[in-house]
Amino acid sequence: MARDSGTEALAELAQERVDHRFKGLPPDAAGLTVAELTAQRRNLFTGGFATPVLALSAERLEHNLALMETYAARHGLAFAPHGKTSMAPQLFHRQIEHGAWGITLAVPHQVWVARAFGIGRILLANELVDAAALRRLAAELDADPDFRFVCYVDSVRGVELMDAALTEAGAGRPVDVVVELGAGAGARTGARTEADCAAVADAVAAARTLRLAGVAGYEGEVPDADPERVRAWLRRLVALAVDFDRAGRFTGLAEVVLSAGGSAWFDAVADVFAEVPDLSLPVLKLLRSGAYVSHDDGHYREVTPFNRVPAEGALEPAFRLWTQVVSRPTAEQAFANAGKRDAAYDLDLPFAQVVRPSDGGPERPATGVAVSGLSDQHAWLRTAPEAELEVGDWVGLGLSHPCTSFDKWQLIPVAEADGTVVDYIRTFF
Numbered sequence: 041m042a043r044d045s046g047t048e049a050l051a052e053l054a055q056e057r058v059d060h061r062f063k064g065l066p067p068d069a070a071g072l073t074v075a076e077l078t079a080q081r082r083n084l085f086t087g088g089f090a091t092p093v094l095a096l097s098a099e100r101l102e103h104n105l106a107l108m109e110t111y112a113a114r115h116g117l118a119f120a121p122h123g124k125t126s127m128a129p130q131l132f133h134r135q136i137e138h139g140a141w142g143i144t145l146a147v148p149h150q151v152w153v154a155r156a157f158g159i160g161r162i163l164l165a166n167e168l169v170d171a172a173a174l175r176r177l178a179a180e181l182d183a184d185p186d187f188r189f190v191c192y193v194d195s196v197r198g199v200e201l202m203d204a205a206l207t208e209a210g211a212g213r214p215v216d217v218v219v220e221l222g223a224g225a226g227a228r229t230g231a232r233t234e235a236d237c238a239a240v241a242d243a244v245a246a247a248r249t250l251r252l253a254g255v256a257g258y259e260g261e262v263p264d265a266d267p268e269r270v271r272a273w274l275r276r277l278v279a280l281a282v283d284f285d286r287a288g289r290f291t292g293l294a295e296v297v298l299s300a301g302g303s304a305w306f307d308a309v310a311d312v313f314a315e316v317p318d319l320s321l322p323v324l325k326l327l328r329s330g331a332y333v334s335h336d337d338g339h340y341r342e343v344t345p346f347n348r349v350p351a352e353g354a355l356e357p358a359f360r361l362w363t364q365v366v367s368r369p370t371a372e373q374a375f376a377n378a379g380k381r382d383a384a385y386d387l388d389l390p391f392a393q394v395v396r397p398s399d400g401g402p403e404r405p406a407t408g409v410a411v412s413g414l415s416d417q418h419a420w421l422r423t424a425p426e427a428e429l430e431v432g433d434w435v436g437l438g439l440s441h442p443c444t445s446f447d448k449w450q451l452i453p454v455a456e457a458d459g460t461v462v463d464y465i466r467t468f469f
Contacts, residue, residue: 214251
């Protein structure tokens with residue numbers, strides 16, 4: 041799909057009507073278009089928003105986008121951030137405006153979403169053997185000569201299935217594939233040995249409908265990962281690309297794709313990819329980190345490489361989930377109205393950060409308040425003697441794991457520091 045069509049699709053999002061599908065929005069906004077609601081610049085705290093409501097910080101979102109843009113450029117990396125994190129085409133386009141080469145995705149549905157919004161370069165960081173999806177992919181490639189698509193292969197059988205489906209579909213353009221090197225025993229997908237990778241590459245060479253474009257993998261699956269083990273595996277990935285190039289496996293290409301990089305070890309990727317020797321073709325060193333866009337207050341705050349390289353800058357957690365105290369049965373216990381349907385909980389429970397009193401008093405730290413558990417629609421709050429918490433107070437929660445935060449909300453307010461809502465992000469999961 042052409043970029044102009046994608047721009048039109050983005051514009052159509054602003055014409056969507058606010059209704060019962062969207063949690064947390066002001067009840068009296070029902071029937072307005074998103075554009076009309078945005079133009080009102082309502083305040084998140086005084087403008088009629090209903091708890092629970094998830095918000096993104098406008099300033100922190102922009103900071104994170106700019107930081108990763110400059111990081112990738114500084115280290116000579118192309119950047120295809122993983123779109124599965126947000127599944128928000130508005131954010132995809134902002135990432136591209138901030139220098140991204142394209143968008144990484146994980147499953148065919150996500151590809152169709154990105155294509156509907158005009159994304160012209162996609163890396164599918166996964167194997168693709170579904171015949172129906174391959175038929176649609178062939179049609180997309182044939183209809184748009186500017187569409188660049190690359191996906192993983194890791195088995196001879198997978199290559200055979202791809203070739204059969206694409207041949208039956210009458211594909212006019214070959215599908216670019218990269219051989220995925222597995223990160224080790226017990227890791228996720230990927231051919232386990234260099235010999236296995238060579239066999240997959242041989243199968244690609246024999247398939248009329250495929251073209252070998254490079255090699256890739258995910259260092260986050262390295263067993264017992266530490267800097268030395270991760271760098272050792274990344275050097276194996278680089279050596280595989282060098283060996284394939286020397287064997288003349290990259291034919292008919294303008295560049296060789298070399299891709300790695302989750303959100304926990306991109307500093308190691310930058311270091312090792314800086315060592316890549318000259319090949320017979322230019323190398324597209326493609327980083328795929330995706331959680332940076334919102335960052336978080338838990339898992340990724342702990343594992344971000346910026347903790348190891350503080351001189352490079354720091355990401356800022358952009359999410360805050362606002363929930364309201366609905367019950368205070370004892371001095372040690374309170375319940376708020378956000379639960380598993382609203383908050384990520386697969387890596388860590390949410391973190392109580394601030395309280396906004398129901399009487400309109402100033403926001404204060406959530407001293408003595410901790411989330412001890414989540415039910416479907418309730419947060420269990422443990423309250424120490426120093427906690428000042430009353431029924432009706434709003435509690436701002438920090439979250440862990442962006443991927444399972446975005447997916448619970450279809451329309452997310454973007455608020456400035458004073459609470460003014462300046463945009464709404466639409467997600468498609």
